[in-house]
Amino acid sequence: MGRTLAEKVWDDHVVRRAEGEPDLLYIDLHLLHEVTSPQAFDGLRKSGRGVRRLDLTIATEDHNTPTLDIDKPIADPVSRAQLETLRKNCADFGVRLHPLGDVEQGVVHVVGPQLGLTQPGMTVVCGDSHTSTHGAFGALAFGIGTSQVEHVLATQTLPMARPKTMAITVDGELPAGVTAKDLILAIIARIGTGGGQGYILEYRGSAIEKLSMEARMTICNMSIEAGARAGMIAPDETTFAYLKGRPHAPQGADWDAAVEYWRTLRTDDDAEFDAEVVIDAAELSPFVTWGTNPGQGAPLSASVPDPASYEDPSERLAAEKALEYMGLEAGQPLRSIEVDTVFVGSCTNGRIEDLRAAADVLRGRKVADGVRMLVVPGSARVGLQAVEEGLDVVFKEAGAEWRHAGCSMCLGMNPDQLKPGERAASTSNRNFEGRQGKGGRTHLVSPQVAAATAVLGRLASPADLTDVDTVTPAGV
Amino acid sequence: MEAFTTHTGRAVPLRRSNVDTDQIIPAHWLKKVTRDGFEDGLFEAWRKDPEFVLNRPERQGATVLIAGPDFGTGSSREHAVWALQNYGFKAVISSRFADIFHGNSLKNGLLTVVLDQKTVDALWELTEQDPTAEVTVDLVAREVRAEGVTASFELDENSRWRLLNGLDDISLTLQNEADIAAYEAKRPSFKPRTLQL
Numbered sequence: 001m002g003r004t005l006a007e008k009v010w011d012d013h014v015v016r017r018a019e020g021e022p023d024l025l026y027i028d029l030h031l032l033h034e035v036t037s038p039q040a041f042d043g044l045r046k047s048g049r050g051v052r053r054l055d056l057t058i059a060t061e062d063h064n065t066p067t068l069d070i071d072k073p074i075a076d077p078v079s080r081a082q083l084e085t086l087r088k089n090c091a092d093f094g095v096r097l098h099p100l101g102d103v104e105q106g107v108v109h110v111v112g113p114q115l116g117l118t119q120p121g122m123t124v125v126c127g128d129s130h131t132s133t134h135g136a137f138g139a140l141a142f143g144i145g146t147s148q149v150e151h152v153l154a155t156q157t158l159p160m161a162r163p164k165t166m167a168i169t170v171d172g173e174l175p176a177g178v179t180a181k182d183l184i185l186a187i188i189a190r191i192g193t194g195g196g197q198g199y200i201l202e203y204r205g206s207a208i209e210k211l212s213m214e215a216r217m218t219i220c221n222m223s224i225e226a227g228a229r230a231g232m233i234a235p236d237e238t239t240f241a242y243l244k245g246r247p248h249a250p251q252g253a254d255w256d257a258a259v260e261y262w263r264t265l266r267t268d269d270d271a272e273f274d275a276e277v278v279i280d281a282a283e284l285s286p287f288v289t290w291g292t293n294p295g296q297g298a299p300l301s302a303s304v305p306d307p308a309s310y311e312d313p314s315e316r317l318a319a320e321k322a323l324e325y326m327g328l329e330a331g332q333p334l335r336s337i338e339v340d341t342v343f344v345g346s347c348t349n350g351r352i353e354d355l356r357a358a359a360d361v362l363r364g365r366k367v368a369d370g371v372r373m374l375v376v377p378g379s380a381r382v383g384l385q386a387v388e389e390g391l392d393v394v395f396k397e398a399g400a401e402w403r404h405a406g407c408s409m410c411l412g413m414n415p416d417q418l419k420p421g422e423r424a425a426s427t428s429n430r431n432f433e434g435r436q437g438k439g440g441r442t443h444l445v446s447p448q449v450a451a452a453t454a455v456l457g458r459l460a461s462p463a464d465l466t467d468v469d470t471v472t473p474a475g476v
Numbered sequence: 477m478e479a480f481t482t483h484t485g486r487a488v489p490l491r492r493s494n495v496d497t498d499q500i501i502p503a504h505w506l507k508k509v510t511r512d513g514f515e516d517g518l519f520e521a522w523r524k525d526p527e528f529v530l531n532r533p534e535r536q537g538a539t540v541l542i543a544g545p546d547f548g549t550g551s552s553r554e555h556a557v558w559a560l561q562n563y564g565f566k567a568v569i570s571s572r573f574a575d576i577f578h579g580n581s582l583k584n585g586l587l588t589v590v591l592d593q594k595t596v597d598a599l600w601e602l603t604e605q606d607p608t609a610e611v612t613v614d615l616v617a618r619e620v621r622a623e624g625v626t627a628s629f630e631l632d633e634n635s636r637w638r639l640l641n642g643l644d645d646i647s648l649t650l651q652n653e654a655d656i657a658a659y660e661a662k663r664p665s666f667k668p669r670t671l672q673l
């Protein structure tokens with residue numbers, strides 16, 4: 001019988017297989033950041049161990065980094081201490097580090113792909129659940145805990161039980177104005193936050209094949225929000241074109257050998273998945289969340305659901321609690337929800353295409369009075385590219401704040417946070433209670449919806465904008 | 477890792493589904509660089525409410541958490557496990573755990589026990605009505621016992637063996653050093669390297 005993409009990549013990394021034991025998997029790339037690594041390095045010190053493969057390890061600073069005044073000492077002493085700990089650990093053990101201020105610094109899941117370090121058929125791990133992002137290249141990529149970070153540092157392997165496989169087939173054409181973010185939010189709403197638990201997801205079908213690499217990364221990024229540790233997309237010409245010429249992409253004969261291997265990384269026609277979900281792309285529309293988990297979402301054209309409409313008692317209770325926390329009423333049209341803050345950025349939607357999409361909506365328009373809009377590039381390189389294209393000017397002229405790279409308001413470990421009761425439209429990945437700041441309320445949206453929401457001050461898509469919203473540039 | 481064989485203690489019934497890791501330990505706690513001192517951050521936002529179950533006097537000293545489905549969803553932060561352990565929990569019972577949280581727990585000796593929702597409901601009712609009711613989580617017999625409830629649970633044999641013996645994963649893996657070296661010798665040259673050593 002044939003094998004799925006996930007099974008092929010898995011099999012190619014088995015170091016040791018024995019009856020009654022998890023497989024021992026080799027790890028091709030280990031990404032580190034300041035939050036989940038300090039206790040792992042401490043563990044190495046205590047046991048007198050070193051890093052087995054420094055040449056397969058790379059670190060950057062992202063979760064704690066400020067997005068303003070990055071040339072000044074970091075104001076929060078605890079954040080500063082954590083970054084200094086990473087710097088010391090990397091210096092002591094010899095790990096390559098891209099610290100704040102370095103041109104390659106940024107959100108770890110934006111940095112890996114842009115350097116060309118993430119390639120098809122690799123195993124990629126990081127102490128961060130959004131490591132699933134790298135699956136967009138046909139890599140098997142998953143988040144790990146700190147004990148496993150230490151394990152990979154010491155051995156370059158992980159004992160892992162093989163998950164089951166689930167196909168998410170999306171056929172047809174995404175309607176105009178519907179993005180990868182809308183698609184993944186709709187998938188999560190369909191299968192639930194636990195639907196992918198125990199599975200590696202493979203996104204496939206004609207609608208997936210038409211997506212750019214950046215859109216594919218948005219999709220795979222949020223596999224974890226559906227409960228799956230990893231999501232994958234088979235590599236194709238789009239993948240190869242993205243990789244070619246990147247700093248760590250193979251060159252010359254190595255490139256040819258790599259592409260030959262990469263072309264084999266497709267699910268065989270006779271392979272069987274353990275589960276399958278089919279989605280018709282043509283039926284999708286802009287999608288937003290109304291609740292406090294990423295599965296609590298609905299089309300923007302819908303209304304806030306009535307908790308009484310849920311048959312499952314735990315879902316009903318969850319919906320009741322969510323509406324209470326979010327300050328929403330059942331039946332209220334989603335388009336009527338007013339926001340205080342709009343956040344564009346994160347490992348989900350902080351890449352150059354995302355910034356272009358938001359800028360295209362904002363060009364010639366203004367952010368509504370009383371709304372604060374933050375635009376945070378996913379990496380320093382993305383920021384530079386945006387400046388080169390003049391996107392920063394578009395954002396600033398519209399009244400948005402243009403910031404330096406990092407995780408920023410996605411999880412509010414740096415000063416970019418919501419205040420209690422504040423409501424945000426956010427291109428990030430989690431709408432958990434307090435995620436973006438204590439008492440903050442989050443609606444997950446695409447970059448396009450984020451930008452249109454900023455203009456109207458309420459949840460909206462670009463289609464809701466009319467010429468009235470277009471402001472004549474000053475002095476014309 | 478401390479070994480886990482069997483544990484008996486009073487319980488905290490937590491009637492919530494989708495308890496995510498941001499609720500278990502909010503992100504600002506993650507700036508600490510140690511594995512201890514997270515107990516005050518556990519369920520920090522909910523504990524502001526004096527009526528929250530963890531704040532009730534009759535729940536002080538409880539060591540078994542009985543939670544709703546999809547416990548531990550969200551981030552990979554192992555701090556969530558450390559916070560539960562620092563607070564004093566030895567075991568968590570739910571009908572479904574998020575994968576990463578589940579793995580992190582077992583690596584630290586916090587036993588995550590999967591029981592069907594009907595049994596979880598029964599344990600909720602028992603421990604809500606009688607806060608002094610004790611719950612036994614027996615890894616040797618793979619069984620949860622409480623008044624009127626006896627339920628077996630599954631855990632793969634390898635994880636169980638590691639927990640029962642408190643074994644260190646890294647030492648076990650390094651016994652296979654020769655296999656790792658042999659694998660490394662045949663890795664293709666086109667695979668990327670972060671450093672030229």
